[in-house]
Amino acid sequence: MSLFHRGNKNQSNATINNGAQLIAAVHPKSPISEQFRTLRTNINFMAIDNPIKTLALTSANVSEGKSTVTDNLAVVWAQTGQKVLLVDADLRRSILHRTFDLDNREGLTTILTSHARTIDLNKIIQPSGIENLSVLPSGPTPPNPAELLGSQRMKDFLKAAKERYDMVIVDVPPMLEVTDTQVISHYLDAVVLVVKQGQTQKLGAKRAVELLKLAHANLLGYVMNDVPSDGSAGYGYGYGYGYGYGNDGDDK
Numbered sequence: 001m002s003l004f005h006r007g008n009k010n011q012s013n014a015t016i017n018n019g020a021q022l023i024a025a026v027h028p029k030s031p032i033s034e035q036f037r038t039l040r041t042n043i044n045f046m047a048i049d050n051p052i053k054t055l056a057l058t059s060a061n062v063s064e065g066k067s068t069v070t071d072n073l074a075v076v077w078a079q080t081g082q083k084v085l086l087v088d089a090d091l092r093r094s095i096l097h098r099t100f101d102l103d104n105r106e107g108l109t110t111i112l113t114s115h116a117r118t119i120d121l122n123k124i125i126q127p128s129g130i131e132n133l134s135v136l137p138s139g140p141t142p143p144n145p146a147e148l149l150g151s152q153r154m155k156d157f158l159k160a161a162k163e164r165y166d167m168v169i170v171d172v173p174p175m176l177e178v179t180d181t182q183v184i185s186h187y188l189d190a191v192v193l194v195v196k197q198g199q200t201q202k203l204g205a206k207r208a209v210e211l212l213k214l215a216h217a218n219l220l221g222y223v224m225n226d227v228p229s230d231g232s233a234g235y236g237y238g239y240g241y242g243y244g245y246g247n248d249g250d251d252k
């Protein structure tokens with residue numbers, strides 16, 4: 001499916017500095033928010049046989065809109081009344097604490113590096129300010145993100161989070177930059193690929209799909225971000241729907 005277009009390209013550090021824009025929270029009635037609700041509905045449709053309780057959106061490269069889509073999807077999910085946990089597992093370019101203006105001295109890395117026997121989510125998870133939405137920031141950047149994310153402790157954390165929340169949505173790094181997403185993707189119930197219109201190269205997207213397959217990830221499909229609308233003013237948006245990305249005959 002396709003998501004909104006705002007015109008401004010190549011702002012790769014804007015979210016790093018200021019956090020992602022929570023359009024779904026600020027303008028819940030806008031067509032863009034409606035697009036996020038459609039994405040939520042489509043994911044739910046695919047979850048009929050195998051419930052999806054942990055989900056990440058990734059992309060081939062940096063700055064293709066992963067965090068923006070992830071955060072807004074979490075907001076619309078929480079708006080249904082389900083208890084949602086948004087986790088920042090992009091340990092190299094973490095932004096969740098900026099988006100929600102939270103302290104990042106403790107977070108996911110605190111849990112992953114702790115030697116405590118049990119995982120106490122209460123102490124570290126923070127309210128987002130949005131009803132039903134809790135947030136776990138990344139915590140301090142570790143020297144070994146891939147190792148931490150691929151650890152048994154990460155698996156245990158996701159299990160504990162699933163028990164407490166209806167839905168756990170994870171912000172992750174891009175596929176082609178680092179192995180982090182590959183290592184956690186098979187711990188997750190589902191992964192969706194974000195493809196940025198006019199930016200993501202076809203080869204890059206294909207490689208990302210290959211890597212997800214190698215990791216035995218459950219790739220649901222892709223979201224086309226930043227699709228120009230046909231003439232509507234301001235935030236235009238387009239709609240299309242892609243399911244089973246990579247099934248075009250020449251993928252592995």
Ligand SMILES: Nc1ncnc2c1ncn2[C@@H]1O[C@H](COP(=O)(O)OP(=O)(O)OP(=O)(O)O)[C@@H](O)[C@H]1O
Nearest residue numbers: 004005006011014015062063064065066067068226
């Ligand atoms: N549809 C869109 N239209 C215009 N700008 C967008 C759109 N989607 C995202 N952006 C902008 O692109 C920049 C990158 O977005 P975002 O941080 O969500 O991407 P990312 O893939 O998470 O990046 P990173 O790889 O750094 O984690 C931000 O400035 C964001 O506001």
Ligand SMILES: [Mg+2]
Nearest residue numbers: 066067090093
């Ligand atoms: Mg991001």
